[in-house]
Amino acid sequence: MKNISATLAIVWRIAAPYFRSEDKWAGRGLLAVIIVIELAMVGGSVLINQWRARFYNALQDRDWNGFSRELVVFCVIAAGLVLLQIYRLYLNQWLQIRWRRWLTTHYLGGWLQDANHYRMQLRGDAADNPDQRVSDDVKMFVEQTLSIGTGLLNSLVTIFSFLFILWNLSEAAPLHAFGHDLTIPGYLLWAALIYAIFGTALTHWIGKPLVNLNFAQQRLEADFRFNLVRVRENGEQIALLKGEPSERERLLVRFGRVMGNWYELMTRTKRLTAFTGSYSQASVVIPVILCAPAYFAGKIQLGAVTQTLEAFGNVQDSLSFFVSTYRSLAEWRSIVARLDGFEGSIANARTLADDPASIQVEPAADGEIALPHLLVKLPNGAPLVAAEHFSFRAGESTLVIGPSGSGKSTLFRAIAGIWPFGSGAVEVPANARLMMLPQRPYLPIGSLHDAVVYPGEAAQFDAGRVRDVLAAVGLPQLAARLNEDAHWNRMLSLGEQQRLGLARALLHAPDYLFLDEATASLDEPSEARLYRLLAEKLPQATIVSIGHRSTLDAFHTRKVALVKDGEIHVLGKGGEPAQAEPSAAR
Incomplete structure (x- = not known):
């Protein structure tokens, strides 16, 4: 928990200045519209869930008029959701490029100000490969911060939106076992909650090493790329000294480190994927298993089963947000750590220049x-x-x-x-x-x-x-x-x-x-x-x-x-x- 709060504090320190900058109104406006669209998307999911119950009930009852009416309703809702999806992506990309432009300008200003870049090299601190920090890390930070942030918002709103639906469905479709109805208020909601907590705990236990492995992978990849550039830049001297075998060996050693860390990533990712894949597949049948006895006993209709399946899936997916995005979160935390190190290096070099005890x-x-x-x-x-x-x-x-x-x-x-x-x-x-x-x-x-x-x-x-x-x-x-x-x-x-x-x-x-x-x-x-x-x-x-x-x-x-x-x-x-x-x- 302490690491999560520290990461969020760093993210706030990196992200907040943009929304107070000269571009703040455009940034705030785009973010506000994106949030409204996310809320509308959740609202559309609720409408689809309610529509699904009516649609399948009409099928079960062989109600042609109801069936035809629900098809028209679906077309209207679906058209609205498609439009929202288009503009969610478009406005998200618009905000990304504006935010990235500001961050790039900000970091270039700090890095290339009054020989600060040179002092950072002299110090030899955490600013390895600043080219990667300003290009790849800034791009991925903006993309993943927006993706994870809007995904978390969507999950929270979805939980609250479907909470009451799932609770009411628990009342409409009582737990039926051995010919008897068991009274457990909101049992479908509690089942989703218990399942999500179990999955989140195991996912964190299995995937925790991915944070450090992703950080190391980015550093090793950048080091390998930097040395490739050095060979290209010094091609004449290498050719004159017949140094190609030596350079090839050095590059292969560095690439070997990339491969070694990658194998560790593969192993850990395989374990995590095995669990999360099984977890996701099991979540499809659990609500059906819970509702099936009541359905076969004639207590509920097919529409209620399908509505329960979708509502349970939405709540469970939202509660399992941490599970489904764990790999992205691990990569994101490593990017945040790298940008934090870059900012710290810029500040340290500036402090060194301003130190009265220095030249x-x-x-x-x-x-x-x-x-x-x-x-x-x-x-x-x-x-x-x-x-x-x-x-x-x-x-x-x-x-x-x-x-x-x-x-x-x-x-x-x-x-x-x-x-x-x-x-x-x-x-x-x-x-x-x-x-x-x-x-x-x-x-x-x-x-x-x-x-x-x-x-x-x-x-x-x-x-x-x-x-x-x-x-x-x-x-x-x-x-x-x-x-x-x-x-x-x-x-x-x-x-x-x-x-x-x-x-x-x-x-x-x-x-x-x-x-x-x-x-x-x-x-x-x-x-x-x-x-x-x-x-x-x-x-x-x-x-x-x-x-x-x-x-x-x-x-x-x-x-x-x-x-x-x-x-x-x-x-x-x-x-x-x-x-x-x-x-x-x-």
């Missing part, structure tokens, strides 16, 4: 990026990089050097505001535009124009200007392909991708440009030409580079090192001015 990005008092007292740590708390009273002065180009693994890239991430682990502050001038170019730039799938101007909108930069910067960075052959859609990270060499990254910088003209080995895949003459191009086209930009080549010294006015001091590396310790070329100096 904070604050406005600078003057026009330079300052690191007054900064300590950058690893996610496990180990110190990595320290900086004391250091600044990147406007108009000055700085080369940051240090051994591999000393924390140069992590320092850039802290300056960008996406690395919260540590203490102190990064002071950035108000309204300053920062751009970080990593060694492997991100190029979204789509047109080349969109890839170059990312993260800006295509309309911000006309095609002529984009062609000009492509030619300037040494990619004139791509100028004619701006409207071509492709996966550019796979289509282009790493050197070409780095040139596109620099073209992006020329278009956006940032105030501070951080280059994290952003030209490492280019030959030295090409690298030199591009640094001169940056100095010419972005004279206002402050350039900060990470690199290992000594030839980079000529394009920076200052060189600073990350020097090991005990367990950490200190920025600027032993720093020295660089000898910049006249054309590159500012």
Whole structure:
């Protein structure tokens, strides 16, 4: 009971915001109409139940007029029920897509807000495979919440609607045994209730493990799919290393876990299906067995038997709602748990960024990026990089050097505001535009124009200007392909991708440009030409580079090192001015 109440509390927390959102009136209106239709459907079932008694009595009495009249009544009721079924499905689907749209927007907003997705990865908590959470889990949550909710409502209303019918039928068709009438008020109702309680208890006992098994199945399926995508995305490196046998073996191991859990699901589902199938079949004959003695004794007519059969079935089905939907409920609870974990991960990552004890990005008092007292740590708390009273002065180009693994890239991430682990502050001038170019730039799938101007909108930069910067960075052959859609990270060499990254910088003209080995895949003459191009086209930009080549010294006015001091590396310790070329100096 405690688990059920906890699940319902989570469902309410996930679902309620939609019905308080900007789309609340449409959502509430659709839900209200769906509820009214469910009530009307139950009303139609009651009318059909009453009609069935009259119809079969007319058959038994060979009453042609009554038979003909009841056929007309049936056509009217049936037409109404068909119409209700059509609009119940249509409006339910309409509400589903609106609710799903809101939830998808809501989760994407939390996940992709201010590098929250990156911090969630760093934490390595319960947000495995967020793509599945936002696509599959949201879709299934909306579908199953509405299905289970309306099904439960239908069952409750059906119980109360047929309760009196079944009670009255118990009086009209008394329990007859061994030639005597036994007086047990509402015996048909009590029989249905006892049968449903028995079935529910056994179903829960047999099917309880399905909740954890469904949760594990979704996680294992997502893990297998994610690794398939990784193989596809890294096909070139795998092919060059002849790594296909290794990847195949790794994928088969992960699929083996999928299969193992699936076999456990099969076994448990087989047991549950065996019981629920037997339970459902037995429920067909139990009311007939109870009424048959009274019928053969001439106490009731055939219409009463058929009405009793249907009424007992409706009440028993409603009371057995838990039995009939147990598998769906188990799957639904696992989905709720996954979305709850996703929400918790989003909130934890946001809390981490807002924690005053973590690295904070604050406005600078003057026009330079300052690191007054900064300590950058690893996610496990180990110190990595320290900086004391250091600044990147406007108009000055700085080369940051240090051994591999000393924390140069992590320092850039802290300056960008996406690395919260540590203490102190990064002071950035108000309204300053920062751009970080990593060694492997991100190029979204789509047109080349969109890839170059990312993260800006295509309309911000006309095609002529984009062609000009492509030619300037040494990619004139791509100028004619701006409207071509492709996966550019796979289509282009790493050197070409780095040139596109620099073209992006020329278009956006940032105030501070951080280059994290952003030209490492280019030959030295090409690298030199591009640094001169940056100095010419972005004279206002402050350039900060990470690199290992000594030839980079000529394009920076200052060189600073990350020097090991005990367990950490200190920025600027032993720093020295660089000898910049006249054309590159500012």
